[in-house]
Amino acid sequence: MSILTGKHILLGVTGSIAAYKVAELARHLTLDGAIVDVIMTAAAQRFVGSATFQALTGRPVLDDMWTLPEDGVVGHVSLGQHADLLVIAPATANTIARLAAGLCDDLLTTTALAVTAPILIAPAMNPRMYEHPATQANIALLRQRGVTVIEPEYGRMAEPVIGRGRLPEPWIIEAEIRALLGRTSGPLRGRRVVVTAGGTHEPIDPVRFIGNRASGRMGYAIAAAARDRGASVTLISGPARVQPPAAVTLVRVETALEMQREVESAIADADLLIMNAAVADFRPAIVAGQKIKKGDDEELTIRLVRNPDILASIAHRRDLVKIGFAAETHDLLTYARDKLERKGLDMIVANEAVASIGSEDIQLILIDAQGIERLPLLPKTEAAELLLDAIVERCAARWSDSRLDLGAAHD
Numbered sequence: 001m002s003i004l005t006g007k008h009i010l011l012g013v014t015g016s017i018a019a020y021k022v023a024e025l026a027r028h029l030t031l032d033g034a035i036v037d038v039i040m041t042a043a044a045q046r047f048v049g050s051a052t053f054q055a056l057t058g059r060p061v062l063d064d065m066w067t068l069p070e071d072g073v074v075g076h077v078s079l080g081q082h083a084d085l086l087v088i089a090p091a092t093a094n095t096i097a098r099l100a101a102g103l104c105d106d107l108l109t110t111t112a113l114a115v116t117a118p119i120l121i122a123p124a125m126n127p128r129m130y131e132h133p134a135t136q137a138n139i140a141l142l143r144q145r146g147v148t149v150i151e152p153e154y155g156r157m158a159e160p161v162i163g164r165g166r167l168p169e170p171w172i173i174e175a176e177i178r179a180l181l182g183r184t185s186g187p188l189r190g191r192r193v194v195v196t197a198g199g200t201h202e203p204i205d206p207v208r209f210i211g212n213r214a215s216g217r218m219g220y221a222i223a224a225a226a227r228d229r230g231a232s233v234t235l236i237s238g239p240a241r242v243q244p245p246a247a248v249t250l251v252r253v254e255t256a257l258e259m260q261r262e263v264e265s266a267i268a269d270a271d272l273l274i275m276n277a278a279v280a281d282f283r284p285a286i287v288a289g290q291k292i293k294k295g296d297d298e299e300l301t302i303r304l305v306r307n308p309d310i311l312a313s314i315a316h317r318r319d320l321v322k323i324g325f326a327a328e329t330h331d332l333l334t335y336a337r338d339k340l341e342r343k344g345l346d347m348i349v350a351n352e353a354v355a356s357i358g359s360e361d362i363q364l365i366l367i368d369a370q371g372i373e374r375l376p377l378l379p380k381t382e383a384a385e386l387l388l389d390a391i392v393e394r395c396a397a398r399w400s401d402s403r404l405d406l407g408a409a410h411d
């Protein structure tokens with residue numbers, strides 16, 4: 001079950017050239033279990049036909065304030081009362097201005113004023129329209145009133161202009177929707193979570209490094225799952241091969257030493273640390289300033305020195321819930337149990353290194369003081385969901401707080 005399952009989302013579509021992109025968003029939200037009611041402005045219908053949204057959501061598109069639904073309930077206010085979220089994407093300069101002024105001249109703006117759920121808008125327009133003081137003042141006012149605004153992207157617009165005003169891709173808007181729903185009702189709302197992911201690159205010379213096969217997939221899925229449960233997530237990522245999730249704070253690092261520095265800084269006000277990154281145990285003692293030439297040598301010896309043990313260096317943070325990963329090629333459970341105790345972890349997540357590092361699927365074994373739980377072999381995104389459920393359960397006990405969804409934990 002995802003954070004979207006059974007959620008009632010009102011999707012307002014306005015008259016921007018980017019309206020076509022939102023058809024894909026409506027499809028994804030529906031496939032992920034949300035009930036999506038699309039409200040189109042008259043201008044939006046000049047860009048995309050309502051039949052597109054109707055077919056993708058399986059529900060009639062709403063565009064007329066004056067047509068009462070069959071049950072006779074007054075549509076313009078009842079819509080807003082049953083929604084979990086109102087998303088307006090793309091949001092035109094015109095609709096943003098109407099929202100800021102509190103106008104109610106069509107079904108969308110009337111619903112926006114009557115809605116009790118959070119509102120998320122994704123402005124999309126020509127860069128000059130976006131940067132105009134009127135638009136900026138309207139957006140600032142909406143933010144002040146608690147509306148969440150997704151920054152438009154910088155790039156090439158539909159017309160040959162480059163600037164800020166592009167609608168972010170649908171998967172980014174979906175991530176923001178998941179994060180907002182999580183912050184509203186998720187079990188980790190109000191909590192700060194730090195996740196490390198990917199591998200590390202330890203430089204040998206300016207063009208070479210010692211690395212590993214970590215793809216970033218598992219750690220990224222964990223960060224997304226924590227975000228969907230309402231946590232404010234800092235994702236510290238070493239080199240990886242996949243797209244990092246949106247709606248998290250991403251900190252990129254290369255080496256184990258950089259990873260250590262960023263983890264130490266990020267955990268200052270965190271509640272939970274999940275160390276998934278494959279961090280190099282050793283690094284070259286000397287990094288050559290110039291590319292090493294082979295010359296006549298038949299052999300090259302690189303002396304390695306130990307990298308610091310990040311979990312050991314933060315052992316003093318006893319208030320922090322710490323989850324470690326152990327990927328081993330042999331004696332998996334013995335090494336994992338030893339790591340759990342030696343590093344004072346709340347849980348260790350063991351997995352068979354050859355099968356899981358760099359691959360799409362993983363079998364996780366969760367080990368804590370209570371015992372062992374083996375999860376099935378699953379795609380990493382699904383494994384991350386089950387892992388986060390298990391972590392949330394343990395956090396409840398560890399924080400010895402019956403109100404896990406504190407909401408105000410850091411407010």
Ligand SMILES: Cc1cc2nc3c(=O)[nH]c(=O)nc-3n(C[C@H](O)[C@H](O)[C@H](O)COP(=O)(O)O)c2cc1C
Nearest residue numbers: 014015016017041043044092093094095124125126
């Ligand atoms: C081809 C075309 C593209 C447009 N694209 C945008 C846009 O991306 N963003 C925007 O704010 N307005 C855009 N407009 C202007 C809006 O459609 C216009 O302001 C309209 O009144 C918006 O109505 P609405 O906010 O009720 O949907 C565009 C107009 C045209 C003709």
